[in-house]
Amino acid sequence: MLKTQVKAASQTKHEVINGAEAVMQAIIGERIDTIFGYPGGAIMPVYDALFDYRDKVEHILVRHEQGAVHAAQGYARATGKMAVVFATSGPGATNLVTGLADAMIDSTPLVCITGQVPSALLGKDAFQESDVISLTMPVTKWNYQLTDPNEIPEVLARAFYLANSGRPGPVLIDITKDCQLKSFEYKGYSPCQKVRSYRPKPIIRPKYIEQAAEIINSAKKPFLIWGQGVLLGGAESELKKFVEKTGIPAAWTILGASALPTDHPLNVGMVGMHGNYAPNVLTNQCDVLIAIGMRFDDRVTGNVEKYASQAKIIHLDIDPAEFGKIIKPEVQVWGDCKETLPLLIDSVHPNQHREWKAEFDKLARSEYEEVIQNEIHPQEGELTMGEVIEVINELDQGNSILITDVGQHQMITYRYAKFTQSRSKITSGGLGTMGFSLPAGIGAQVGLPERSVISISGDGGFQMCLQELGTIMQHKIPLKILILNNHYLGMVRQWQEMFHDNRYSFVDIESPDYVKLADSYGIPGKSISERDDLKDGVRQMLEAEGAFVLEVHVTKENNVFPFVPPGASVSDIKLK
Amino acid sequence: MKEYTLSIYTEDQIGLLNRIAAMFTRRKINIESLNTSPTEVAGIHRFTIVIFSDEDAVNKLVRQIEKQVDVLKAYYNTESEVIWQEMALYKVPTNVIAEKVQVERLLRAHGARVVVLRKDYTIFEQTGHREETDKLVSILEPYGLIEFVRTGRIAIIKASSGFHDKLLEFEENSLQRDVLKTQEA
Numbered sequence: 001m002l003k004t005q006v007k008a009a010s011q012t013k014h015e016v017i018n019g020a021e022a023v024m025q026a027i028i029g030e031r032i033d034t035i036f037g038y039p040g041g042a043i044m045p046v047y048d049a050l051f052d053y054r055d056k057v058e059h060i061l062v063r064h065e066q067g068a069v070h071a072a073q074g075y076a077r078a079t080g081k082m083a084v085v086f087a088t089s090g091p092g093a094t095n096l097v098t099g100l101a102d103a104m105i106d107s108t109p110l111v112c113i114t115g116q117v118p119s120a121l122l123g124k125d126a127f128q129e130s131d132v133i134s135l136t137m138p139v140t141k142w143n144y145q146l147t148d149p150n151e152i153p154e155v156l157a158r159a160f161y162l163a164n165s166g167r168p169g170p171v172l173i174d175i176t177k178d179c180q181l182k183s184f185e186y187k188g189y190s191p192c193q194k195v196r197s198y199r200p201k202p203i204i205r206p207k208y209i210e211q212a213a214e215i216i217n218s219a220k221k222p223f224l225i226w227g228q229g230v231l232l233g234g235a236e237s238e239l240k241k242f243v244e245k246t247g248i249p250a251a252w253t254i255l256g257a258s259a260l261p262t263d264h265p266l267n268v269g270m271v272g273m274h275g276n277y278a279p280n281v282l283t284n285q286c287d288v289l290i291a292i293g294m295r296f297d298d299r300v301t302g303n304v305e306k307y308a309s310q311a312k313i314i315h316l317d318i319d320p321a322e323f324g325k326i327i328k329p330e331v332q333v334w335g336d337c338k339e340t341l342p343l344l345i346d347s348v349h350p351n352q353h354r355e356w357k358a359e360f361d362k363l364a365r366s367e368y369e370e371v372i373q374n375e376i377h378p379q380e381g382e383l384t385m386g387e388v389i390e391v392i393n394e395l396d397q398g399n400s401i402l403i404t405d406v407g408q409h410q411m412i413t414y415r416y417a418k419f420t421q422s423r424s425k426i427t428s429g430g431l432g433t434m435g436f437s438l439p440a441g442i443g444a445q446v447g448l449p450e451r452s453v454i455s456i457s458g459d460g461g462f463q464m465c466l467q468e469l470g471t472i473m474q475h476k477i478p479l480k481i482l483i484l485n486n487h488y489l490g491m492v493r494q495w496q497e498m499f500h501d502n503r504y505s506f507v508d509i510e511s512p513d514y515v516k517l518a519d520s521y522g523i524p525g526k527s528i529s530e531r532d533d534l535k536d537g538v539r540q541m542l543e544a545e546g547a548f549v550l551e552v553h554v555t556k557e558n559n560v561f562p563f564v565p566p567g568a569s570v571s572d573i574k575l576k
Numbered sequence: 577m578k579e580y581t582l583s584i585y586t587e588d589q590i591g592l593l594n595r596i597a598a599m600f601t602r603r604k605i606n607i608e609s610l611n612t613s614p615t616e617v618a619g620i621h622r623f624t625i626v627i628f629s630d631e632d633a634v635n636k637l638v639r640q641i642e643k644q645v646d647v648l649k650a651y652y653n654t655e656s657e658v659i660w661q662e663m664a665l666y667k668v669p670t671n672v673i674a675e676k677v678q679v680e681r682l683l684r685a686h687g688a689r690v691v692v693l694r695k696d697y698t699i700f701e702q703t704g705h706r707e708e709t710d711k712l713v714s715i716l717e718p719y720g721l722i723e724f725v726r727t728g729r730i731a732i733i734k735a736s737s738g739f740h741d742k743l744l745e746f747e748e749n750s751l752q753r754d755v756l757k758t759q760e761a
């Protein structure tokens with residue numbers, strides 16, 4: 001039994017309803033407007049209750065439960081709001097696991113509700129019974145099994161609160177079928193405000209702000225790296241103010257992308273394995289490194305032993321377990337950066353670091369000459385991924401939301417796509433889940449129907465969740481789908497070329513005719529492989545009324561550079 | 577590698593043991609001993625877990641444990657910072673023991689006592705440190721020790737002033753002092 005002190009609901013009408021109805025009441029009470037789901041035996045009472053709420057909540061019928069979680073992720077990351085996932089017991093629930101793991105590692109708020117066999121059958125190997133609580137424990141921020149309908153309002157309130165407070169994450173609530181069916185005296189729904197054992201945010205202690213400010217004020221070569229924490233905290237304008245006041249060059253992790261526009265003069269690009277040259281090299285020359293809402297992932301740090309060891313590190317994070325997990329900070333500023341950044345802004349001196357910034361510009365120029373130019377403006381040969389992205393930049397001026405899959409096209413997109421607005425680049429960063437892009441794109445487009453949303457996949461990853469074309473067809477989702485087809489599992493091929501002596505072991509992947517495939521779902525499409533057709537093709541996609549599939553055949557054996565080879569230091573980043 | 581005793585204060589939740597155990601599994605840390613118990617505060621549970629680890633790893637682990645929603649507080653201590661005990665039961669054949677051992681002296685020497693005395697078997701109980709309960713095993717083995725079982729460690733942190741005050745801070749959301757032992761570290 002839960003022992004919380006949630007106050008009784010304000011209105012005290014005591015109606016008798018069943019558990020499934022209470023689930024819907026909670027969803028309405030939380031102002032959830034979108035559910036991604038798939039029905040089945042053990043969740044049927046909830047679907048039955050949902051039937052009466054069709055005008056209040058939009059339910060998107062996906063084609064696979066993994067797609068439902070990714071869609072809810074795309075929805076949350078594009079809108080900042082939460083969506084709910086419904087799935088049935090057994091296979092329905094196990095199909096959620098990849099998505100949950102992805103949401104967990106990328107701190108994405110969502111609530112999954114799974115049906116479960118009747119409580120009398122728990123532990124008896126009943127039809128479609130699986131131990132969902134144990135299965136999802138390591139990939140959820142919190143999970144709970146409900147067998148008593150009286151607990152439903154309070155537990156769901158807690159689920160929504162936990163998922164979207166503090167460091168967000170996925171929460172799963174498993175509800176036995178008898179619990180959904182049983183009637184109980186319903187006392188109303190009230191959102192949860194507090195869980196006593198859980199501290200989403202600390203009391204901010206000025207001591208650490210002062211220490212941080214002092215270090216920043218005396219820095220000669222300060223450098224800032226921000227991560228998704230800035231987006232999750234909604235602290236984009238605070239970040240901008242901070243860098244503009246201090247004049248500190250700022251770079252982003254893949255999940256932090258788009259918090260500051262690409263054309264901001266102090267935005268010096270992406271860090272990490274395929275990040276930009278200057279921020280990687282200069283990580284090892286700065287004297288102070290300010291890390292905001294990021295967790296020093298190994299794809300960011302390269303060899304940790306040789307990572308910024310010369311610098312004093314100031315780490316701002318909402319999750320205290322991140323302090324020193326990978327890199328030991330000099331000062332740890334614990335708190336939501338939405339609250340800590342303004343305090344820091346007040347305590348730092350206005351500054352400009354022109355000479356230091358010029359070092360970034362210089363390295364950026366050599367990266368442009370040696371890598372970027374050939375990638376985005378090749379003069380001859382087959383099409384490159386980079387030039388496709390460049391055409392998108394040109395035609396949409398960085399206004400679309402780009403959702404990528406995992407692989408070379410992902411890195412290329414992050415390297416070259418321009419963006420003007422926050423939350424306009426979404427990818428599976430921590431887990432690197434191929435198949436993410438199409439369903440996540442669906443979620444983002446459903447959440448922001450007015451925006452242009454482009455799902456970008458490789459030929460490999462697209463084939464992992466392409467069943468969701470059915471969802472797009474049925475719900476008339478105007479998602480733009482770009483497949484960058486290099487006829488390979490490109491990223492793996494690149495590693496085989498570089499580290500396994502060109503032994504291309506099972507990376508040669510065949511594709512169906514994507515235009516015909518799209519056509520069979522009633523989605524228009526086009527396939528191009530000539531430079532002369534590129535701009536028209538992209539324009540046709542962008543201007544399409546509804547969904548559109550654009551396949552672009554690109555050169556087969558391109559490698560993504562720059563590259564921090566595994567085990568190397570970030571400053572040993574290779575340009576070729 | 578050093579021995580650390582973890583004291584974890586939690587809500588009373590089904591599955592929490594699982595969640596906590598998984599954190600050790602994931603890091604390939606062996607749990608030497610585990611005990612769950614009520615505390616001086618009604619409704620608050622205490623896990624006492626013993627592991628061998630280095631300070632850096634245990635520090636990080638404890639932060640991750642404390643992050644779990646239903647965990648209120650987690651501490652780690654070296655052996656000298658806690659008072660600890662384990663209890664053991666020993667089942668021996670009564671006839672052999674009565675014939676060959678000076679039972680009273682043995683019990684006295686080891687601070688053990690008889691819990692059950694039957695014609696066919698006798699059960700001794702001893703409480704103490706690991707070496708002490710191990711010692712008695714080696715003494716009883718030659719006399720046909722039938723069964724031996726030992727509890728997980730229970731430990732009290734010398735410097736702790738109990739959980740009542742801490743809980744108040746949680747209730748009031750006013751964790752000022754000792755917000756995170758680990759933050760200062």
Ligand SMILES: Cc1ncc(C[n+]2csc(CCOP(=O)(O)OP(=O)(O)O)c2C)c(N)n1
Nearest residue numbers: 407408409434458459460461488489490491
């Ligand atoms: C589910 C899953 N399986 C395997 C991988 C390993 N993996 C990473 S990138 C990649 C190749 C992706 O190929 P493709 O989708 O064609 O993209 P490209 O690299 O060619 O742009 C693979 C297999 C993964 N990230 N996710």
Ligand SMILES: [Mg+2]
Nearest residue numbers: 458459488490
């Ligand atoms: Mg490919």
